[in-house]
Amino acid sequence: MTSKSLHSFLEENIADLKEKGLYNDIEPVEGPNGPTITIDGKELINLSSNNYLGLATDERLKKVAKEAVDSHGVGAGAVRTINGTLDVHIELEKKLAEFKDTEAAISYQSGFNCNMAAISAIMDKNDAILSDELNHASIIDGCRLSKAKIIRVNHSDMDDLRKKAKEAVESGNYNKIMVITDGVFSMDGDVALLPEIVDIAEEFDLITYVDDAHGSGVMGKGAGTVKHFGLQHRIDLQMGTLSKAIGVVGGYVAGKTNLIDWLKVRSRPFLFSTAVTPADAVASTKAIELLMESTELNEKLWENSEYLKAGLKKLGFDIGDSETPITPCVIGDELDTQKFSKKLYEEGVYAKSIVFPTVPKGTGRVRNMPSAAHTKEMLDDALQIYEKVGKEIGVIS
Numbered sequence: 001m002t003s004k005s006l007h008s009f010l011e012e013n014i015a016d017l018k019e020k021g022l023y024n025d026i027e028p029v030e031g032p033n034g035p036t037i038t039i040d041g042k043e044l045i046n047l048s049s050n051n052y053l054g055l056a057t058d059e060r061l062k063k064v065a066k067e068a069v070d071s072h073g074v075g076a077g078a079v080r081t082i083n084g085t086l087d088v089h090i091e092l093e094k095k096l097a098e099f100k101d102t103e104a105a106i107s108y109q110s111g112f113n114c115n116m117a118a119i120s121a122i123m124d125k126n127d128a129i130l131s132d133e134l135n136h137a138s139i140i141d142g143c144r145l146s147k148a149k150i151i152r153v154n155h156s157d158m159d160d161l162r163k164k165a166k167e168a169v170e171s172g173n174y175n176k177i178m179v180i181t182d183g184v185f186s187m188d189g190d191v192a193l194l195p196e197i198v199d200i201a202e203e204f205d206l207i208t209y210v211d212d213a214h215g216s217g218v219m220g221k222g223a224g225t226v227k228h229f230g231l232q233h234r235i236d237l238q239m240g241t242l243s244k245a246i247g248v249v250g251g252y253v254a255g256k257t258n259l260i261d262w263l264k265v266r267s268r269p270f271l272f273s274t275a276v277t278p279a280d281a282v283a284s285t286k287a288i289e290l291l292m293e294s295t296e297l298n299e300k301l302w303e304n305s306e307y308l309k310a311g312l313k314k315l316g317f318d319i320g321d322s323e324t325p326i327t328p329c330v331i332g333d334e335l336d337t338q339k340f341s342k343k344l345y346e347e348g349v350y351a352k353s354i355v356f357p358t359v360p361k362g363t364g365r366v367r368n369m370p371s372a373a374h375t376k377e378m379l380d381d382a383l384q385i386y387e388k389v390g391k392e393i394g395v396i397s
């Protein structure tokens with residue numbers, strides 16, 4: 001492809017996406033990403049961030065981050081294996097292991113990066129991975145990168161998992177077989193059937209990997225989905241992100257010492273890419289300390305979620321079967337969903353529409369993410385706006 005044909009390829013494809021209403025225009029947020037946000041000078045109730053506990057703007061985290069800039073500077077200076085492993089990274093990893101009740105932990109620059117790193121360091125072309133069909137994009141990409149055979153499992157279908165695990169084992173084609181799942185599924189807010197998955201894994205000797213990006217800080221009184229089910233000693237890799245409930249940035253894997261030792265010598269983003277900044281590391285450590293000391297923020301998150309869910313349900317919205325604070329409001333048709341979200345925006349609520357291909361056709365939804373930082377007044381205002389827009393568009397009567 002020449003440079004000229006590249007540019008016409010790009011222009012045609014972007015125009016096509018725009019015509020289908022699938023080109024995501026990004027509106028910058030002016031200032032912090034808190035329970036309210038400002039976009040284009042307009043203040044909006046923010047129901048679209050993953051800042052579940054409000055920690056992204058927490059004063060205690062800001063304080064330690066500022067101190068770390070003074071004591072350690074703004075960057076780690078080198079990749080981890082040269083001299084970019086700072087004491088603050090080690091402290092973070094110790095805290096993560098404590099938080100997840102494992103022997104050790106390793107941190108990465110992001111959750112996405114972490115899945116790419118860890119899956120491909122453990123699995124190879126002689127292996128197979130049983131992956132829930134609704135797993136996150138970073139799991140899918142990590143599986144692809146590993147070159148292992150990817151076996152898609154119907155969503156949370158334990159009969160399908162057992163059948164495919166049995167077939168994979170009996171085929172004798174694979175050295176190692178892994179079962180990998182999100183702890184909490186981000187589109188519908190449902191929780192993985194971890195006890196059943198672990199039983200099947202033990203029966204067929206599978207490696208277990210849980211991505212708890214949306215469960216840490218949320219499930220298990222904050223400790224995560226794995227601990228919620230008391231399975232911390234039966235899961236091989238507990239993966240998580242520091243960018244959602246923790247409020248900062250980064251990703252991690254927690255597990256046995258030999259696993260973490262292996263990832264330190266075989267996972268490429270650890271070997272060849274610089275770690276998070278000192279301010280990020282200490283802010284994450286502080287956030288985890290706060291979570292371990294008190295369940296107050298976690299309780300507030302659940303209280304606000306129940307309040308919002310009950311309010312939307314009472315108004316007549318279809319909020320699906322979420323078991324977590326993730327609160328979808330199913331509209332159905334793609335264009336109606338986008339119109340709904342746009343109207344909410346005009347009225348003062350930021351709740352992003354999620355449509356095909358992120359979710360199946362005809363199940364377009366506006367996804368609400370209440371947080372511990374929302375006040376009852378904000379949620380009441382949001383519900384009033386939902387009622388107005390819902391009636392206007394004819395989603396509720």
Ligand code: PMP
Nearest residue numbers: 110111112136138186213241243
């Ligand atoms: N896993 C899951 C399940 C996620 O939802 C996300 C973020 N959307 C990630 C991994 C990636 O996390 P990060 O934003 O820290 O890269």
